[in-house]
Amino acid sequence: MPFDFDxxxxxxxxxxxxxxxxxxxxxxxxDPPAAGVEPIPMWIADMNFPTxxxxxxxxxxxxQHPAFGYFRPKQAYYDAISWWWETRHGTPGIAxxxxxxxxxxxxxxxxxxxxxxxxxxRVLVHSPTxxxxxxTARLCKRTLESSPLVRxxxxxxxxxxxxxxxxxxxxxxxxxxxxxxxxxxxRAWERGEIERAAELFAAHNVLVIADEIWAxxxxxxxxxxxxxxxxxxxxxxxxxxxxxxxxxxxxxxxxSYSFTFEEQLRTRLAQxxxxxxxxxxxxLSMHALLGAYTTEGAAWVDExxxxxxxxxxxxxxxVDAADGLEAYRPEATYMVFIDCTQWCATQGVAIxxxxxxxxxxxxxxxxxxxxxxxxxxxxxxxxxxxxxQEAIERMERIFA
Ligand SMILES: Cc1ncc(COP(=O)(O)O)c(C=O)c1O
Numbered sequence: 001m002p003f004d005f006d007x008x009x010x011x012x013x014x015x016x017x018x019x020x021x022x023x024x025x026x027x028x029x030x031d032p033p034a035a036g037v038e039p040i041p042m043w044i045a046d047m048n049f050p051t052x053x054x055x056x057x058x059x060x061x062x063x064q065h066p067a068f069g070y071f072r073p074k075q076a077y078y079d080a081i082s083w084w085w086e087t088r089h090g091t092p093g094i095a096x097x098x099x100x101x102x103x104x105x106x107x108x109x110x111x112x113x114x115x116x117x118x119x120x121x122r123v124l125v126h127s128p129t130x131x132x133x134x135x136t137a138r139l140c141k142r143t144l145e146s147s148p149l150v151r152x153x154x155x156x157x158x159x160x161x162x163x164x165x166x167x168x169x170x171x172x173x174x175x176x177x178x179x180x181x182x183x184x185x186x187r188a189w190e191r192g193e194i195e196r197a198a199e200l201f202a203a204h205n206v207l208v209i210a211d212e213i214w215a216x217x218x219x220x221x222x223x224x225x226x227x228x229x230x231x232x233x234x235x236x237x238x239x240x241x242x243x244x245x246x247x248x249x250x251x252x253x254x255x256s257y258s259f260t261f262e263e264q265l266r267t268r269l270a271q272x273x274x275x276x277x278x279x280x281x282x283x284l285s286m287h288a289l290l291g292a293y294t295t296e297g298a299a300w301v302d303e304x305x306x307x308x309x310x311x312x313x314x315x316x317x318x319v320d321a322a323d324g325l326e327a328y329r330p331e332a333t334y335m336v337f338i339d340c341t342q343w344c345a346t347q348g349v350a351i352x353x354x355x356x357x358x359x360x361x362x363x364x365x366x367x368x369x370x371x372x373x374x375x376x377x378x379x380x381x382x383x384x385x386x387x388x389q390e391a392i393e394r395m396e397r398i399f400a
Contacts (some may be wrong), residue, residue, distance in 0.1 A: 003300050004367045005049055005307040006384045011041075015252060021362060028354070029133075033362035039390045040383065043366035044182070045335065047249045047382035051292075055248055056289025058285050060152075073101070077286050080293035081257060084244075088298065089215060091226050093280035096170055100258040100270055102283045104212045104251075105151050106136050107271070108241040108258050109177070112209050113140045115272035117175050124167060124176035124206070126159065128337065128372040130183045146372070149185060155328055157185040160218055161196055166205045175207045178227060178238075181214040182335040184371045184378050186330020188222035194230050202233035207265070210240040211258075214333050216247040216301055219309050222331035226263060236262040239269060244292040247301060255285030300318075308334045311381035319391045322399050335384040336369060343374040343399065351375045354398075361394045 010348075011019045018041035022032040033039050041048060050056075078096035085091045088178035102108030117123060119141045125133055127146035128173040137144045147164045149157045149219075167173060178197065181188045201208050210227035218224035229233045273279045293299065313338050316329045324343030327336050344351055351369065355377065358365050368376025381388050 002023060003053070003303050005304065006386070007050075008058070008384050009021070009050060009287060011048070015023050016041075016046075018046060018048070018364075027367075030357040030364040030366065033364070034055065034360045036362070037362040039362045039364045040387055040394075042365050042383065042391060043364055043378070045246065046251050047334070048384070048387070049249060049304070049382065051208070051249045051288075052297050054294050054296035054300070055250070055288050055291040058249070058287045062284060062287040071283055071286075073281055074240055074288055077281075077288060080290055084293040084298075085226070088301075089224060089226050098259045098261055098266070100260065100273060101148055101253050101279060102241065102256045102258060103212060103242055103279050104245075105241045105256045106132050106254055106325055107208060107279065109133070109136050109138050109211070109238075110239075111269060111273040111276075111279070112207075112239055112258075113137065113142050113175070115268050116207055117142055121175075122171045122173060124164065124173045126179065126182070128376075130179060130211075133177055133179075133372045134370075145173060149182075149187075152335060157182070157187050157328055159193060159197060159359060161200055164197070165200055166318060168200070170207060173206055175203070175209065176201060177209045177211060177212075179211045181212075181218060181220040181222075181332030183214060183226060183333050184335050184368070184373070186328060186333050186337065188218040188224055188332035190223065191230070193227050194225055194227060194234075198227070198230045198237075202231070202237055206237070208234070208238040210238050212240055212242045213246045215242055217305070217308070217334060218332045219305055219312065220331060224300055224332065236265075239265060244289050248288070248292045248297065250285070250288050253285040253288050254282060254287045254360075255289060305386065308382065311383070311386055312336060314388050314392060315381050316383070318395065325399065334380060336379045336381060337371070337373060338377045338379060339373065339375065340377060344375050351377075357398050358395065360392070361398060362395050362400075363391050365391075 021029045078099055082094045085094050122143045122145040125144045125151050145167050151159050152158050215224050228238050240259040245251045319325045319327045324346050326339045366378040369380045
């Protein structure tokens with residue numbers, strides 16, 4: 001079935017932060033473009049594509065039944081999650097009892113932090129760091145302890161295991177966030193890397209929050225290896241957070257979940273997340289997941305991935321050819337993290353001024369500094385290819 005990844009959706013006034021918040025969220029959102037210039041949204045991590053037809057069909061069918069009273073998630077909901085992870089990621093055996101519901105992956109993260117850490121306690125994370133982790137930790141009054149990722153001689157972002165261990169020991173770290181695949185660096189971690197991290201965490205009794213919201217975005221032949229499959233220690237020493245929201249463009253519907261295989265961890269997390277009474281699934285969100293996690297949804301994701309590979313390549317080819325710009329070609333996610341250090345130094349332009357030039361030209365790209373990139377931009381390429389091309393043409397003029 002052909003899917004439409006070519007039409008640019010007009011999202012203005014349609015409940016879309018990507019376009020409606022330009023210039024409104026100081027320090028987070030890009031500024032709106034100069035008068036008369038059309039913005040190209042390339043920042044917050046949702047997509048300028050319609051969701052999969054099977055999702056629309058499932059929501060519409062449910063909406064036609066005109067009652068939305070109290071409900072409990074159906075067994076089919078748990079079965080769909082289990083089926084998706086088994087067929088897409090090779091992880092059999094995820095059962096209803098392992099699955100918890102969370103209002104957003106960040107909601108799940110907050111529940112884990114409240115349940116398993118004390119106020120002001122340090123939580124290990126890698127930097128660059130997804131801004132949502134930074135904000136959630138701050139709001140929960142926890143402190144992030146950042147272990148920098150380092151580029152190896154081939155430019156690949158790698159974990160620094162010695163640095164991680166040093167920080168774990170020095171600060172008595174009990175909880176770590178492991179973002180896999182990694183936003184914003186675009187790594188789909190290799191098995192050996194995850195194994196080493198898992199050994200380290202197990203050796204120091206560190207509970208791992210595996211944020212796998214980007215699981216469905218390992219591109220080309222890159223692996224996505226779920227953390228809990230790495231070893232028995234990883235399985236019983238982790239809580240995995242994920243959702244169909246990133247994959248199917250459903251962030252506005254909420255609806256995330258966790259897997260916890262160890263019973264005591266699961267009970268403690270459930271006590272925290274359920275006791276708030278805010279953490280209940282929405283009926284349309286459940287039906288969205290039921291439409292997404294199907295063979296039709298899977299076929300849509302397969303097509304989407306091809307579109308994203310082409311878009312990532314187009315932007316990275318431009319960056320590679322531009323003097324003074326540099327980016328790791330991500331093997332996962334739809335984000336390109338562009339290092340502008342050399343360009344800014346040569347041109348004598350501050351990163352903030354460069355961003356302003358791009359925003360004025362309607363390239364609504366994100367300030368990379370909030371992710372820990374001192375002179376970086378984060379570009380979302382989940383747009384029709386023609387729009388990515390248009391953005392590149394505008395960038396060519398600015399970086400000329
Ligand atoms: C790594 C990561 N985790 C969590 C989220 C946000 O998840 P949610 O909207 O479900 O809270 C994002 C969104 O970009 C993300 O990149």
